[in-house]
Amino acid sequence: MNWEAGAAIAEIVAALAVIASLIYLAAQVRQNNELLRSGSRQALVTNDVTSLSANFQNADVFARYIAEEKLSAEDQLRLSFMFALDLRNREFEYFQYTNGLLDEQTWLAYRHVVLINHSTGPGRAWWDTIGREIVDPAFAKLVDELLVDAVPDDTYRRMTMWANNVPCGKD
Numbered sequence: 001m002n003w004e005a006g007a008a009i010a011e012i013v014a015a016l017a018v019i020a021s022l023i024y025l026a027a028q029v030r031q032n033n034e035l036l037r038s039g040s041r042q043a044l045v046t047n048d049v050t051s052l053s054a055n056f057q058n059a060d061v062f063a064r065y066i067a068e069e070k071l072s073a074e075d076q077l078r079l080s081f082m083f084a085l086d087l088r089n090r091e092f093e094y095f096q097y098t099n100g101l102l103d104e105q106t107w108l109a110y111r112h113v114v115l116i117n118h119s120t121g122p123g124r125a126w127w128d129t130i131g132r133e134i135v136d137p138a139f140a141k142l143v144d145e146l147l148v149d150a151v152p153d154d155t156y157r158r159m160t161m162w163a164n165n166v167p168c169g170k171d
Helices: 003-057 059-066 073-098 104-118 121-129 137-147 155-159
Strands: none
Touching: 003 059, 003 073, 059 073, 059 155, 073 104, 073 121, 073 137, 104 121, 104 137, 121 137
């Protein structure tokens, strides 16, 4: 075998090695992306559990809010903390969505919490005086656009009334 044939074989082997390396790297990138999505999803769940736990501890404030009772300064502060926590979670989810780590359907479901919290009179007032200032401007713009023609959401009210017409016990 001459040098030219040996060089040609070496080039073929090198090309095959490059192809194998590219296939391996593609598999590693895919696996890394799956790990990132999984980590992101875990962070979202953790954020939601934290918010729900905090909301549970402040159920009395939400009950007064739903009943449209006058809220004390302490109640307003507690509700502000809850709104801020939920808003930060939505902001995090928004950036996960824009970075491709969260699918559109999931983002739209999470985004609905913005309407739940801020489409009512007091919720909108909180957004206008406090909320807009504590988030990224791009996210604030999205929330403003979402709230333009938003109908006041009654999710909190429905959460307090879902069992009113449901019989309890055995039939």
